[in-house]
Amino acid sequence: xxxxxxATASTLNKALPYLQRYSDATVVxxxxxxxxxxxxxxxxxxxxxxxxxxxxxxxxxxxxxxxxINAMLERLQIRxxxxxxxxxxxxxxxxxxxxxxxxxxxxxxxxxxxGQGGRAVGLSGKDxxxxxxxxTNPDLGFVGTPDKINPRLLRDLTEKEYIPVIAPLGAGRNxxxxxINGDTAAGAIAAALKADRLLLLTDVAGVxxxxxxxxxxxxxxxxxxxxxxxxxxxxxxxxxxxxxxALEGGVRAAVILDGRAPNACLLELFTEHGAGSIIxxx
Numbered sequence: 001x002x003x004x005x006x007a008t009a010s011t012l013n014k015a016l017p018y019l020q021r022y023s024d025a026t027v028v029x030x031x032x033x034x035x036x037x038x039x040x041x042x043x044x045x046x047x048x049x050x051x052x053x054x055x056x057x058x059x060x061x062x063x064x065x066x067x068x069i070n071a072m073l074e075r076l077q078i079r080x081x082x083x084x085x086x087x088x089x090x091x092x093x094x095x096x097x098x099x100x101x102x103x104x105x106x107x108x109x110x111x112x113x114x115g116q117g118g119r120a121v122g123l124s125g126k127d128x129x130x131x132x133x134x135x136t137n138p139d140l141g142f143v144g145t146p147d148k149i150n151p152r153l154l155r156d157l158t159e160k161e162y163i164p165v166i167a168p169l170g171a172g173r174n175x176x177x178x179x180i181n182g183d184t185a186a187g188a189i190a191a192a193l194k195a196d197r198l199l200l201l202t203d204v205a206g207v208x209x210x211x212x213x214x215x216x217x218x219x220x221x222x223x224x225x226x227x228x229x230x231x232x233x234x235x236x237x238x239x240x241x242x243x244x245x246a247l248e249g250g251v252r253a254a255v256i257l258d259g260r261a262p263n264a265c266l267l268e269l270f271t272e273h274g275a276g277s278i279i280x281x282x
Contacts, residue, residue: 144178191249
């Protein structure tokens, strides 16, 4: 008998306790622009999501799209201005952001999931009053912070075995459209759903200690201490802050993991060793 077949069967056998553990659990996945990678990587991610749905998990995908937005702005010769490293989103830029996120990126992910036999539905935070926003900072223009999440729409979809794919846009109280940081949107949605897991797919292996080694398990207090000591710095800070906010909102655990790694979501959920850094409340 082929050894590869035996190894596959053994892997499935060992996954049983985890399959049972996550049956009917809600898992919010933030898919970042860099983690989307090639068409092959997208198809692999889509298969993972469809498999999760097939074994009883309720996946909710929230995506970014920064590199795609940058490319389209450059193509349209729309110049970006930055304040403290953050893009100023004026009306012209906002039109491009909405076009890219709700159109190009969102539908690409939906098509990939449906192409693998799933039932994905694409929407933005503007649909069904999913995300209501306020302006984050007047200097940044149409950049929003979620004030209210309507989880009923997502629960209705997951109960009917659909897979929501969400573009991080929100509606202002006066009808404005706001661009939301993808991690922030995913964390807010995960908290509103009281999700079992928030998976933040990024382009690093996880949270690293002072020696540069990935720490596989962390508490909220450890995250705060490592940030105060400067061990957690740069782009990792907003991701860990998103994780902490999600935990405070009722999410059981958040995981920061490398979205470029093959089958990263499946490794995290259905194996003993997991993937990346899992963060739990104290």
